[in-house]
Amino acid sequence: MKFTFYGHACFLLDTGKEKLLFDPFLSGNHLAAIKAEQVECDYILLSHAHADHFGDAPSIAERTGAKVIAIPEIIGQFPETVTNFQPMNLGGNYKAPFGSLKMVTAMHSSGVPGGIAAGFIIKFNEGITVYYSGDTALFGDMKLFGELFDIDYAVLPIGDNYTMGPEDALIATRLLKAKTMIPLHYNTWPVIAQNPQDLKERAAKENVSIKIINPGESIEL
Ligand code: NI
Ligand code: MN
Numbered sequence: 001m002k003f004t005f006y007g008h009a010c011f012l013l014d015t016g017k018e019k020l021l022f023d024p025f026l027s028g029n030h031l032a033a034i035k036a037e038q039v040e041c042d043y044i045l046l047s048h049a050h051a052d053h054f055g056d057a058p059s060i061a062e063r064t065g066a067k068v069i070a071i072p073e074i075i076g077q078f079p080e081t082v083t084n085f086q087p088m089n090l091g092g093n094y095k096a097p098f099g100s101l102k103m104v105t106a107m108h109s110s111g112v113p114g115g116i117a118a119g120f121i122i123k124f125n126e127g128i129t130v131y132y133s134g135d136t137a138l139f140g141d142m143k144l145f146g147e148l149f150d151i152d153y154a155v156l157p158i159g160d161n162y163t164m165g166p167e168d169a170l171i172a173t174r175l176l177k178a179k180t181m182i183p184l185h186y187n188t189w190p191v192i193a194q195n196p197q198d199l200k201e202r203a204a205k206e207n208v209s210i211k212i213i214n215p216g217e218s219i220e221l
Contacts, residue, residue: 001126006039007031007215008188009053009135009157015124018042018098021066022120022132025055031188033216036060043096046070047118047134049077049111052188058082069094069101073115090118099124104145106136108163121149128152128221131176135185138168146177153211153221154178157185158199159192166199173208180209 002014008031009023021041026032029052036056044057044066054077061068061082068075069086078085088094088103100123108117119133131145132155145151154176157163163185164172173181181203186194200210213219 001124001128001221002218003153003182003213003221004218005182005184005213005215006033009047009185010055011155011184012039012041013122013124013130013221015098015126020045020098020122021060023047023053023055023134024057024060025052027056029055029188031215037063040064041066043098044068045120045132046074047106047120047132048108049074049115050109050135051111053135054111069120071103071110071115071118073110073112077112088118090116098122099126104131105139105141106134107139108135108137121145121151123149130155130221131178133157133172135163138164138172140175142172142175146175151176151178153180153182155182155184158183158194158196159186159188160194161191166194166196166202170199170203170206170208173203173210174206180211182211182213 004012013020019041020043026036067084072087094101102121104119106117106119121131130153156169158166158169196212
Protein backbone atom coordinates (compact mmCIF):
# COMPACT_ATOMS: atom_id res chain seq x y z
CA MET A 1 0.00 0.00 0.00
CA LYS A 2 1.33 3.41 -0.96
CA PHE A 3 1.02 6.65 1.04
CA THR A 4 1.56 9.86 -0.95
CA PHE A 5 1.64 13.26 0.75
CA TYR A 6 0.23 16.12 -1.34
CA GLY A 7 0.80 18.88 1.23
CA HIS A 8 -0.91 20.36 4.33
CA ALA A 9 -3.39 17.62 5.35
CA CYS A 10 -3.96 16.07 1.94
CA PHE A 11 -2.72 12.56 1.23
CA LEU A 12 -3.56 9.57 -0.92
CA LEU A 13 -3.65 5.95 0.21
CA ASP A 14 -3.40 3.58 -2.74
CA THR A 15 -4.15 -0.06 -1.90
CA GLY A 16 -3.37 -1.14 -5.45
CA LYS A 17 -7.10 -1.58 -6.03
CA GLU A 18 -8.59 1.60 -4.58
CA LYS A 19 -7.31 5.13 -4.13
CA LEU A 20 -8.44 7.02 -1.02
CA LEU A 21 -7.91 10.78 -1.01
CA PHE A 22 -8.00 12.68 2.29
CA ASP A 23 -8.79 16.37 2.85
CA PRO A 24 -7.92 17.75 -0.62
CA PHE A 25 -6.80 21.35 -0.11
CA LEU A 26 -4.68 21.90 -3.22
CA SER A 27 -5.87 25.07 -5.00
CA GLY A 28 -4.49 28.01 -3.02
CA ASN A 29 -1.98 25.85 -1.14
CA HIS A 30 1.49 27.03 -2.17
CA LEU A 31 3.00 23.73 -0.96
CA ALA A 32 0.59 21.48 -2.87
CA ALA A 33 2.43 18.78 -4.80
CA ILE A 34 -0.33 18.13 -7.33
CA LYS A 35 -3.08 20.10 -9.07
CA ALA A 36 -6.67 19.28 -8.18
CA GLU A 37 -7.35 18.50 -11.85
CA GLN A 38 -4.66 15.80 -11.83
CA VAL A 39 -5.81 13.81 -8.78
CA GLU A 40 -7.26 10.35 -9.41
CA CYS A 41 -9.24 8.71 -6.62
CA ASP A 42 -12.13 6.35 -5.86
CA TYR A 43 -12.96 7.78 -2.42
CA ILE A 44 -12.66 11.21 -0.82
CA LEU A 45 -12.58 11.23 2.98
CA LEU A 46 -13.27 14.55 4.69
CA SER A 47 -12.45 15.14 8.35
CA HIS A 48 -14.31 18.46 8.50
CA ALA A 49 -15.36 21.41 6.34
CA HIS A 50 -12.69 24.04 6.98
CA ALA A 51 -11.37 25.34 3.67
CA ASP A 52 -7.91 23.83 4.24
CA HIS A 53 -9.54 20.34 4.23
CA PHE A 54 -12.76 20.61 2.20
CA GLY A 55 -10.97 22.68 -0.46
CA ASP A 56 -11.12 20.97 -3.84
CA ALA A 57 -13.41 18.13 -2.75
CA PRO A 58 -16.43 19.28 -4.83
CA SER A 59 -14.50 19.65 -8.09
CA ILE A 60 -12.57 16.38 -7.63
CA ALA A 61 -15.75 14.51 -6.67
CA GLU A 62 -17.58 15.86 -9.69
CA ARG A 63 -14.77 15.03 -12.13
CA THR A 64 -13.84 11.57 -10.78
CA GLY A 65 -17.20 10.34 -9.46
CA ALA A 66 -15.37 9.29 -6.28
CA LYS A 67 -17.51 8.37 -3.27
CA VAL A 68 -17.38 11.11 -0.65
CA ILE A 69 -17.21 9.85 2.95
CA ALA A 70 -18.15 12.52 5.49
CA ILE A 71 -20.60 13.71 8.12
CA PRO A 72 -24.07 14.62 6.70
CA GLU A 73 -23.72 18.36 7.42
CA ILE A 74 -20.52 18.41 5.37
CA ILE A 75 -22.11 16.42 2.57
CA GLY A 76 -24.77 19.15 2.58
CA GLN A 77 -22.10 21.61 1.37
CA PHE A 78 -21.69 19.84 -1.99
CA PRO A 79 -23.42 21.05 -5.16
CA GLU A 80 -26.30 18.94 -6.50
CA THR A 81 -24.08 17.71 -9.32
CA VAL A 82 -22.21 15.50 -6.82
CA THR A 83 -24.29 12.46 -5.86
CA ASN A 84 -21.98 9.65 -4.70
CA PHE A 85 -21.87 9.80 -0.90
CA GLN A 86 -21.31 7.61 2.13
CA PRO A 87 -22.72 9.67 5.00
CA MET A 88 -21.33 8.57 8.36
CA ASN A 89 -21.26 9.81 11.91
CA LEU A 90 -19.09 9.41 14.99
CA GLY A 91 -18.69 5.85 16.23
CA GLY A 92 -20.08 4.37 13.03
CA ASN A 93 -18.37 1.69 11.01
CA TYR A 94 -18.55 1.32 7.22
CA LYS A 95 -17.66 -2.02 5.69
CA ALA A 96 -15.95 -0.66 2.61
CA PRO A 97 -14.51 -2.72 -0.25
CA PHE A 98 -11.00 -1.71 0.93
CA GLY A 99 -11.56 -2.66 4.58
CA SER A 100 -13.32 -1.55 7.73
CA LEU A 101 -13.57 2.19 8.29
CA LYS A 102 -14.60 3.75 11.59
CA MET A 103 -15.41 7.42 11.98
CA VAL A 104 -14.13 8.61 15.35
CA THR A 105 -14.17 11.70 17.53
CA ALA A 106 -11.94 14.69 16.87
CA MET A 107 -11.77 17.73 19.13
CA HIS A 108 -12.05 20.61 16.70
CA SER A 109 -14.72 22.83 15.14
CA SER A 110 -16.27 21.57 11.91
CA GLY A 111 -16.54 24.62 9.67
CA VAL A 112 -20.24 24.07 9.05
CA PRO A 113 -23.27 24.68 11.31
CA GLY A 114 -24.46 21.52 13.05
CA GLY A 115 -21.48 19.50 11.90
CA ILE A 116 -18.65 18.08 13.92
CA ALA A 117 -15.03 17.31 13.12
CA ALA A 118 -14.04 13.65 12.80
CA GLY A 119 -11.14 11.28 12.36
CA PHE A 120 -10.92 7.89 10.65
CA ILE A 121 -9.51 4.53 11.72
CA ILE A 122 -9.18 2.15 8.78
CA LYS A 123 -8.35 -1.53 9.01
CA PHE A 124 -7.32 -2.27 5.45
CA ASN A 125 -7.84 -5.69 3.89
CA GLU A 126 -4.04 -5.80 3.50
CA GLY A 127 -3.75 -6.04 7.30
CA ILE A 128 -2.55 -2.47 7.92
CA THR A 129 -4.38 -0.11 10.28
CA VAL A 130 -4.16 3.63 9.68
CA TYR A 131 -5.55 6.34 11.97
CA TYR A 132 -6.00 9.82 10.55
CA SER A 133 -7.07 12.17 13.33
CA GLY A 134 -7.98 15.18 11.18
CA ASP A 135 -7.53 18.51 12.91
CA THR A 136 -7.76 17.89 16.62
CA ALA A 137 -6.58 18.67 20.09
CA LEU A 138 -5.01 15.93 22.18
CA PHE A 139 -7.81 14.01 23.92
CA GLY A 140 -7.97 11.08 26.31
CA ASP A 141 -9.97 8.72 24.09
CA MET A 142 -6.85 8.30 21.98
CA LYS A 143 -5.81 5.89 24.74
CA LEU A 144 -8.99 3.93 24.05
CA PHE A 145 -8.23 3.87 20.30
CA GLY A 146 -4.83 2.44 21.20
CA GLU A 147 -6.48 -0.32 23.22
CA LEU A 148 -9.16 -1.16 20.64
CA PHE A 149 -7.00 -0.99 17.52
CA ASP A 150 -3.53 -2.17 16.59
CA ILE A 151 -2.52 1.09 14.90
CA ASP A 152 0.38 0.81 12.47
CA TYR A 153 0.37 4.43 11.29
CA ALA A 154 -1.05 7.48 13.08
CA VAL A 155 -1.34 10.48 10.76
CA LEU A 156 -1.46 13.52 13.06
CA PRO A 157 -1.31 17.32 12.87
CA ILE A 158 1.71 18.94 14.54
CA GLY A 159 1.34 22.56 13.46
CA ASP A 160 0.00 23.95 16.74
CA ASN A 161 -2.24 27.05 16.94
CA TYR A 162 -5.21 25.41 15.15
CA THR A 163 -4.47 21.82 16.25
CA MET A 164 -2.15 19.82 18.45
CA GLY A 165 1.44 20.96 18.45
CA PRO A 166 4.46 18.64 18.37
CA GLU A 167 4.50 17.95 22.14
CA ASP A 168 0.86 16.89 22.22
CA ALA A 169 1.22 14.88 19.00
CA LEU A 170 4.02 12.94 20.67
CA ILE A 171 1.81 12.23 23.67
CA ALA A 172 -0.99 11.22 21.28
CA THR A 173 1.31 8.76 19.50
CA ARG A 174 2.13 7.14 22.85
CA LEU A 175 -1.54 6.95 23.88
CA LEU A 176 -2.42 5.42 20.50
CA LYS A 177 0.47 2.94 20.78
CA ALA A 178 1.00 3.65 17.09
CA LYS A 179 4.02 1.93 15.57
CA THR A 180 4.79 4.97 13.38
CA MET A 181 3.54 8.55 13.38
CA ILE A 182 3.33 10.59 10.18
CA PRO A 183 3.11 14.36 10.86
CA LEU A 184 1.18 16.80 8.71
CA HIS A 185 -0.67 20.15 8.96
CA TYR A 186 2.52 22.21 9.47
CA ASN A 187 4.63 24.79 7.59
CA THR A 188 1.82 25.76 5.21
CA TRP A 189 1.73 29.19 6.86
CA PRO A 190 4.08 30.91 9.36
CA VAL A 191 1.56 30.45 12.18
CA ILE A 192 1.97 26.65 11.94
CA ALA A 193 5.73 26.58 11.24
CA GLN A 194 7.39 23.53 12.87
CA ASN A 195 10.61 21.59 12.54
CA PRO A 196 9.57 17.92 12.29
CA GLN A 197 13.21 16.83 12.46
CA ASP A 198 13.42 18.18 16.04
CA LEU A 199 10.32 16.21 16.90
CA LYS A 200 11.69 13.07 15.28
CA GLU A 201 14.91 13.27 17.28
CA ARG A 202 13.04 13.86 20.53
CA ALA A 203 10.66 11.01 19.76
CA ALA A 204 13.52 8.62 18.99
CA LYS A 205 14.75 9.03 22.60
CA GLU A 206 11.37 7.70 23.71
CA ASN A 207 11.37 4.91 21.12
CA VAL A 208 8.58 6.62 19.20
CA SER A 209 8.99 6.27 15.44
CA ILE A 210 8.21 9.29 13.27
CA LYS A 211 8.25 9.23 9.48
CA ILE A 212 8.62 12.64 7.86
CA ILE A 213 7.20 12.81 4.33
CA ASN A 214 7.63 15.93 2.22
CA PRO A 215 4.91 17.11 -0.18
CA GLY A 216 5.11 15.03 -3.35
CA GLU A 217 6.86 12.08 -1.67
CA SER A 218 5.47 8.57 -1.32
CA ILE A 219 6.26 5.71 1.05
CA GLU A 220 5.23 2.08 1.11
CA LEU A 221 3.20 1.24 4.20
NI1 NI B 1 -9.73 22.83 10.83
MN1 MN C 1 -6.88 22.60 9.26
